[in-house]
Amino acid sequence: xxxxxxxxxxxxxxxxxxxxxxxxxxxxxxxxxxxxxxxxxxxxxxxxxxxxxxxxxxxxxxxxxxxxxxxxxxxxxxxxxxxxxxxxxxxxxxxxxxxxxxxxxxxxxxxxxxxxxxxxxxxxxxxxxxxxxxxxxxxxxxx
Ligand code: AMP
Numbered sequence: 001x002x003x004x005x006x007x008x009x010x011x012x013x014x015x016x017x018x019x020x021x022x023x024x025x026x027x028x029x030x031x032x033x034x035x036x037x038x039x040x041x042x043x044x045x046x047x048x049x050x051x052x053x054x055x056x057x058x059x060x061x062x063x064x065x066x067x068x069x070x071x072x073x074x075x076x077x078x079x080x081x082x083x084x085x086x087x088x089x090x091x092x093x094x095x096x097x098x099x100x101x102x103x104x105x106x107x108x109x110x111x112x113x114x115x116x117x118x119x120x121x122x123x124x125x126x127x128x129x130x131x132x133x134x135x136x137x138x139x140x141x142x143x
Contacts, residue, residue: 049076
């Protein structure tokens with residue numbers, strides 16, 4: 001099972017923000033969309049970084065609420081780990097666990113094609129377990 005399967009059911013929408021936007025604007029976007037991270041992109045849609053709720057909490061915790069007026073580029077993670085469409089779900093789970101992050105932007109043909117979160121992976125896993133159980137119950141009932 002691959003990343004493409006998750007995106008086929010959740011969609012390819014990606015919430016992005018420009019690097020000069022403020023942390024306040026980023027926090028408002030996360031709250032409005034009910035998401036945990038935004039992808040920071042440049043003028044051509046290229047990925048420049050990622051800013052998650054954890055980055056915002058860390059910045060406010062360390063420097064106070066004044067950071068909310070500063071730019072996203074100052075607090076984003078610039079070295080972004082990305083996934084491919086054909087990557088196995090088990091592989092991206094390992095990447096998220098090893099890297100201690102919960103979001104993976106997906107790149108396809110050089111463009112941002114979606115984001116997979118740990119929540120999407122868990123949901124997918126639970127759905128797979130449920131259908132295995134259903135198949136097993138049906139098999140036992142018909143035996
Ligand atoms: P998260 O668990 O996604 O809220 O992120 C935890 C930390 O990892 C934050 O500092 C994020 O900026 C960073 N982060 C999140 N996703 C990625 C990623 N795909 N590649 C690199 N860093 C990430």
